[in-house]
Amino acid sequence: MENRDKSIVFIGFMGVGKTTIGKIVASKLNRDFIDIDEVIEKEYSMPVSEIFTKFGEKVFREREKSLITSLANQQQKIISVGGGAFLQEEIRQTCLGSCTVILLDLSLDGWKDRLDLIIDSRPVLKGKSVEEMEELFYKRQDIYINHHLKISTDSRDANEIADQIIDELNSI
Numbered sequence: 374m375e376n377r378d379k380s381i382v383f384i385g386f387m388g389v390g391k392t393t394i395g396k397i398v399a400s401k402l403n404r405d406f407i408d409i410d411e412v413i414e415k416e417y418s419m420p421v422s423e424i425f426t427k428f429g430e431k432v433f434r435e436r437e438k439s440l441i442t443s444l445a446n447q448q449q450k451i452i453s454v455g456g457g458a459f460l461q462e463e464i465r466q467t468c469l470g471s472c473t474v475i476l477l478d479l480s481l482d483g484w485k486d487r488l489d490l491i492i493d494s495r496p497v498l499k500g501k502s503v504e505e506m507e508e509l510f511y512k513r514q515d516i517y518i519n520h521h522l523k524i525s526t527d528s529r530d531a532n533e534i535a536d537q538i539i540d541e542l543n544s545i
């Protein structure tokens with residue numbers, strides 16, 4: 374498949390802006406946008422946090438894997454996956470092999486400034502101390518190491534980041 378036909382997959386730690394920026398990029402490129410968390414929430418008619426409580430994380434992770442692996446081969450989609458999707462080897466391999474994977478990067482300080490916006494809706498953060506969240510933040514960076522493009526999002530507006538992504542996509 375030509376690079377320009379490949380779907381784009383946004384990865385990165387929860388709260389870096391995958392949903393926000395993915396949506397803007399899709400709209401600017403006039404492509405379909407799929408947010409995996411949102412698809413699963415619609416299927417279950419409940420937020421991810423409730424799916425975790427009622428059905429367990431394993432059920433969520435299995436659905437996340439089946440959705441992503443079936444979408445990754447489609448052309449020209451813009452897909453934002455959940456922050457934990459790349460924990461699964463099969464998801465990583467499929468996305469890296471079939472799509473253009475863009476890592477949205479954010480410093481720990483930048484992330485902490487956003488914590489209030491996400492703390493109540495991300496079950497993985499529930500009950501964690503700041504130190505435990507910091508540990509998770511650094512531990513998770515290992516799963517994001519493999520990607521095709523890395524974009525820093527610190528102190529930058531989502532629209533501006535989307536424009537930079539579109540520029541950089543033209544040069545890979």
Ligand SMILES: Nc1ncnc2c1ncn2[C@@H]1O[C@H](COP(=O)(O)OP(=O)(O)OP(=O)(O)O)[C@@H](O)[C@H]1O
Pocket residue numbers: 385386387388389390391392393394410453454455456457487490491495526529530531534
């Ligand atoms: N560049 C930015 N500057 C400031 N705030 C931002 C930026 N990008 C996203 N946000 C805000 O940060 C919060 C988290 O963003 P978003 O939901 O897009 O993250 P996410 O990466 O999709 O997280 P998750 O992995 O949990 O799905 C939202 O309230 C969003 O409005």
Ligand SMILES: O=C(O)C1=C[C@@H](O)[C@@H](O)[C@H](O)C1
Pocket residue numbers: 386387410421454455456457458494495496497
């Ligand atoms: O980082 C994670 O493990 C998660 C991130 C969110 O996008 C959701 O997919 C869910 O809350 C799990």
Ligand SMILES: [Mg+2]
Pocket residue numbers: 391392393408410453454455
């Ligand atoms: Mg999201």
